[in-house]
Amino acid sequence: MTLSLSKDTIQVLKEQDVVFLKNRVKETAVKIKMGLVNQTRLLTACSELVRNMMRYANGGACVIEVVSSGRNNGVRLTFSDKGPGIPDISAAMQDGFSTGKSLGLGLPGTKRLVNEFDLKSKVGEGTVITIIKWANG
Amino acid sequence: MDKIPILRMGAFLLVTIQVDLYDRLALNLEADLVQMVNKTSAKGVLIDISAVSIVDSFMGRIIGNIASMSKILDAETVVVGMQPAVAITLIELGLPLKGVHTALDMEKGMNLLKSMIDLTGVDADEDQSDDDFITE
Numbered sequence: 001m002t003l004s005l006s007k008d009t010i011q012v013l014k015e016q017d018v019v020f021l022k023n024r025v026k027e028t029a030v031k032i033k034m035g036l037v038n039q040t041r042l043l044t045a046c047s048e049l050v051r052n053m054m055r056y057a058n059g060g061a062c063v064i065e066v067v068s069s070g071r072n073n074g075v076r077l078t079f080s081d082k083g084p085g086i087p088d089i090s091a092a093m094q095d096g097f098s099t100g101k102s103l104g105l106g107l108p109g110t111k112r113l114v115n116e117f118d119l120k121s122k123v124g125e126g127t128v129i130t131i132i133k134w135a136n137g
Numbered sequence: 138m139d140k141i142p143i144l145r146m147g148a149f150l151l152v153t154i155q156v157d158l159y160d161r162l163a164l165n166l167e168a169d170l171v172q173m174v175n176k177t178s179a180k181g182v183l184i185d186i187s188a189v190s191i192v193d194s195f196m197g198r199i200i201g202n203i204a205s206m207s208k209i210l211d212a213e214t215v216v217v218g219m220q221p222a223v224a225i226t227l228i229e230l231g232l233p234l235k236g237v238h239t240a241l242d243m244e245k246g247m248n249l250l251k252s253m254i255d256l257t258g259v260d261a262d263e264d265q266s267d268d269d270f271i272t273e
Contacts, residue, residue: 019159022191040191040222044230047193051160095231105194109230 002132004076005066013059018050021062025077028064032073034135041113042075042133048106049079049129055100057083057126067132074115074134085123093119141166143173148180149250150212155188163199171206179212181250185243187218197232204237213253214238217246 008028010021025046029039046062053060060081067076086092093111098104111117116132139162144151150173152166174182182203186192192200204214215238227234238253240246 015159015161019157022157037222037225040220040226041229043191044193044226047191047195048230051193051195103194103198103232105231109194109232112229112231113226 002067002069002076005068005073008064010062010064011059012050012053012062015054017059018047018054021050022046024064025075028066028075029133029135032066032075032135034075034133038133038135038137042077042131045110045113045131045133046077048110049077049131052106053079053081053083053127057081060126069134072134072137074132074137076130076132078128078130080126080128082126085125085127086119086121087123089119089121140169143170145173145177145179148254149247150174150177150179150182151185152182153185153188157189157191158196158199160195163196167199167203167206170203171210174207174210174212180254182207182212182214183243183246183250184214184216185218185246186216186223187220187242189223190220192219192223192227194230194232197227197230197234201234201237208236213250215240215246215250217241217243 008024010017010024012018012021022043026039026043029042034042050062060079063078065076067074091097092107095108096104110131114131114133115137118130121127139156141152141154141162150170152170170182173179200216207214217240219239238249240249
């Protein structure tokens with residue numbers, strides 16, 4: 001079972017908000033004594049997801065939580081937007097698939113960097129992506 | 138607006154990235170650097186990323202772009218000082234930065250650049266030394 005220990009919601013609408021969000025995520029990761037490599041993985045994942053949110057949905061919100069499961073602590077990030085949604089999730093999760101002009105590594109790459117990855121999307125309503133990175137996972 | 142300085146040292150351009158890149162800054166760097174290569178007819182570009190703690194797929198693409206664009210303009214690019222955690226993340230992300238030369242630190246990067254450029258610039262150097270000889 002995963003318990004949430006603290007919760008912090010950040011609205012991301014402008015480019016400055018992205019920098020602020022990354023700093024808050026980093027602070028949270030440092031607070032639970034996450035190792036440097038895992039911190040880098042988490043921040044890179046955060047960077048990918050927040051870029052998607054800005055590019056495809058003109059921004060959204062990110063919830064930063066410290067979660068605990070047994071003896072393990074971790075950071076859970078929930079990105080939610082009210083963008084166009086993803087019509088074909090299994091295609092979006094494949095390496096090299098992109099509807100924009102990018103490399104198409106964002107979603108599948110992010111999944112490889114974190115411990116838990118959950119994507120829910122409805123066309124026309126928006127997308128919610130939840131990731132968890134454990135401090136020693 | 139922030140700007141990343143590009144320094145010229147002989148036939149090389151040096152770029153030291155001291156801040157965490159955000160998208161617009163990286164795009165500006167790409168444009169500035171390619172223009173500088175053209176303006177100074179530089180033969181090599183050395184990019185120091187030792188202070189960069191995150192390279193995501195976008196930044197990785199920009200670095201790859203800079204290398205390929207410089208290549209077309211006849212300049213080699215070497216990226217130096219990548220943090221180990223960044224290397225791990227890049228590979229897991231699926232971005233092996235093919236076609237970009239790397240070196241552990243500034244000194245090794247400089248040597249790599251020199252060795253790459255010497256190979257192609259041998260003729261020009263010989264011509265110059267001949268001229269010197271005659272004038273003396």
